[in-house]
Amino acid sequence: MNLTIDEVLSPDKIDNQACLTKASSNSLKYRADVDGLRAVAVLAVLFYHANIGCPGGYVGVDVFFVISGFLITGLILKELDTGNFKLRNFWERRILRILPASAVVTLACLIVGWFILLPLDFRHLGESVIAQAMLAANLYFWRVTGYFTQSEVHPLLHTWSLAVEEQFYLFFPIVMVMLNRFSRRCLLPAIMLLCGLSIFLCIYGSYTHPSVNYYFLPTRAWELGVGSVLAIIPAQRAIKAWLAEILGWGGFLAILYAVLFYNSNTRFPGVSALLPVLGTFFIIFANINSMTSLGKLLALRPIVFIGLISYSLYLWHWPVLAFASYWAIDPIPQTLHILLLLLSVVLAILSWKYIETPFRKRLVLTSRSQIFTFVSVIAVILLVSGITVYKFEGIPSRIPAAALQYANGRMDQKFTNSVSLSEALAGNFLKLGSSDKHQSIDIFLWGDSHANAVLPVLDFMASDYSIRGFAATYYSTCPLVGFESIENVSLQKDSITYNNTVIDFVRRKQIPNLIIVAHWNPYVNYISEDYFYQCLEDTINSLSGTKTKIWIMRTVPGQSYSNPPLALARAVMLHQDPNELGISLDEYRRQTKVIDLIFKKINVKYASVTFLDPTDLLFGSDNICHIEKNGKSRYYDGHHLTITGAMELCPLFKPIFDNIIENKN
DSSP, X not given: OOOOHHHHHOTTTOGGGEEEOTTOTTOEEEOHHHHHHHHHHHHHHHHHHTTSSOTTGGGXXXXXXXXXXXXXXXXXXXXXXXXXXOHHHHHHHHHHHHHHHHHHHHHHHHHHHHHHOOHHHHHHHHHHHHHHHTTOHHHHHHHHOOGGGOOTTOTTGGGHHHHHHHHHHHHHHHHHHHHHHHOGGGHHHHHHHHHHHHHHHHHHHHHHOHHHHHHOSTTTHXXXXXXXXXXXXXXXXXXXXXXXXXXHHHHHHHHHHHHHHOOTTXXXXXXXXXXXXXXXXXXXXXXXXXXXXXXXXXXXXXXXXXXHTHHHHHHHHHHHHHHHHHHOSSOOOHHHHHHHHHHHHHHHHHHIIIIIHHHHTTSSOOSHHHHHXXXXXXXXXXXXXXXXXXXXXXXXXXSOHHHHHHHGGGGOOOOOOOOOHHHHHTTOOEEEEOOOTTSOEEEEEEESHHHHHHHHHHHHHHHHTTOEEEEEEOTTOOOSTTOOBTTOTTTBTHHHHHHHHHHHHHHHHXXXXXXXXXXXXXXXXXXXHHHHHHHHHHHHHTTTTSOOEEEEEOOOOOOSOSOHHHHHHHHHHTTOOGGGOEEEHHHHHHHTHHHHHHHHHHHHHOTTEEEEOOHHHHSOTTSEEESEETTXXXXXXXXXXXXXXXXXXXXXXXXXXXXXXXXXX
16 A cells, blocks of 8 residues: 555545634644644654653653644534534544554564563563553553653553543543533633643642652643643634744744753643643644744645654654663663664654554444454453463563573662651651660661662661661752752752751760761762752761761762663673673762762861771772672662672671670670
C-alpha cells in the first residue's frame, strides 16, 4: 500500500485529524498547522528524553493534551449537531486509532525484554503491560516511579500519558452528551467550571502530592479541557490579522520558553503548566479562520509529516532509548542518542504506514464484530503475557547465575525509610544498636540518604559493642544548621526546622558523639562556598559548650554508572570483566575538590571535629574504586553503597566505638 502526502492530508480520509471550523459549527476542515504543532510537541519530548538541549521538553505532552481535547471535542460536537453521535462508534474509532500501534510496541518490548532485561526489571515490565492493558499505566507508574527519575528499566514509562487520554475518552463523551441534552448553552460554562476545578486540584497537588499530581487524570483534565473550550467557543468574526500574529507567535514563544528553560526541578504541572497549555491554545485560536505566518510555517509538509507520524514516533522513541541505555555499560554519547532517534523515526514511519493507517482507514477490521474480537484477543495476549512474566518473577532462568548475583545488589539495602519532620519533632528517631531504654545514648547519626546507606554498619557495630544510638535521616536534605534544602520538594523550608530539631535533641540528651554523613558535593554546588562554610560553622558552634564530639564523613565516591548492579550484570552477559568498572582516585578528587577545601579549613579551626575519610577503604592498590568486590556490587545506584559495600567501612567507624568503650571504662 502506497500513500502520498496529499492522500494522507485529505480531510475525508482521516477523521481524527479534523477539527471544528468556527465559521460553521456543522462543518469540519483539516488543519495542517495543528499537525505541525503535533510535530513541535513530539520533537520536544524526543529531545528531552535524549538530553538534546531541551530540559523542559516534557511539556510536549501538555501540548498533545490540548490538541487532543480540541480535536475530539470538535468531532463530538459535529456529530451531536447532525444527530449521528454514538458512544460505541466514538470508542471504536479511538480503539482503531490507539490500540494497534501501542499493542505492537508493547509486544516488541516484551520480546526485547526477554533477551536483555534482568528478572526484576522484566517483572516490572510485565506489571506495566498488565496496567497498560487495563488502561491504568499512569496509576502504575505513579506507584513505582517518578517521571523526572525516568529510568531505562521502564521501557513503557511514556504510556502513562496514553492512559490519561484513554481515561478521558471514556468519561468525557458521556459528559458532553449529558450536557448537550440538558442545554447546549450550558456546555461551555460547564466545561470551563470543570477546568477550573481541575486546575485548582493541579496547583494544590503540585505542593502537596507532586507525583499524584503528575500522573492522575483529575489534575491533568484541565489541559484537555482547555482544548475542549477552544472547540466550543464561538468565533463568528475573524480576529484582526495583527492580533492573530501576536497571539500565534506569543503562544509559540511560551511553549519554546518552557521547553528550553523548565527542568526537572520545576514544580510541574501546576502554575508552570499554564505557559505551554495557553501557548498551545493561542496558536490554535490564532489560526482558526486564516493562516498566520506561524501557521503557514507549521503547515509546511515536512513538519506536517512529522506531526502525522507523531503518535507512532512517541510510542517507539522511549523504548528504543530505554533499551539502548539499559544495555550499554558506559553512558551513551550524544551522537548515539541522535542515531537512536533516527531509528525511532524509521520505526515510526513503518508503524504509521503499515499499522496505524490500515486500521484507521478500516482497510482491516471492517465490521464491529471483528473489532470486538481484535480487542479481546489483544487484551488477552497482553494480560496473559504480563501476568506470566510477573508471576514467574521475571523468569530468572534466562540469565547467567553470576549476572543474577550482581543484579541482586539493587536489593542489598535497608533503612530506606526517612525520619519525617513530625517524627523528628516528636523525638521518634531510628534506633541503632541496644534496645535498652535505660542505657545512655552514645551515638547519633544525622544525614541524608548517604547516612541511610551506612546505617547498617552503625547498627551492626552498635549492637556488637552493646551501645545505644539514634539516627535522623532524610533524603536530599543537607544536615547543616541554616541550610534550606530547596532541592527537596518534600521538606523545602521545613529542612531548617528539621535540622534545628536534631541539634536540639543532641544538646538536650547530651549525646557524646554526633556522626554526620551526606552527599556533600551537590549541596556545595547549590549555594556559594562562603554560605556553605558558614552553615557548617554554625552547626559546629551550635554544639559549643557541650561534650558532643562531631564526626563528619567525607563523600563516598560517585560512580559514572547510574545502576552499578545492572552494569556488572551486563558485563557478565557481554563476557567482559566486571572488575574493570569503577572510578579513579583522580576523578574522585576532582569530584570533591571544593568540599575538601572547606573541610580542610574546618579541620584546622575546630579540634572538636574529626573527619572520616573512606578513601583508603574503598580504593584498591590500583587507585580505582571498583563497583564490585568478591562477586557482589558495592553500590546499588550511582553513589549509594549497598550493605555489602557499606560494611567495608567498619574500620572507619571503629575509633568512635573504641572511644565510647574507653570512656565508659
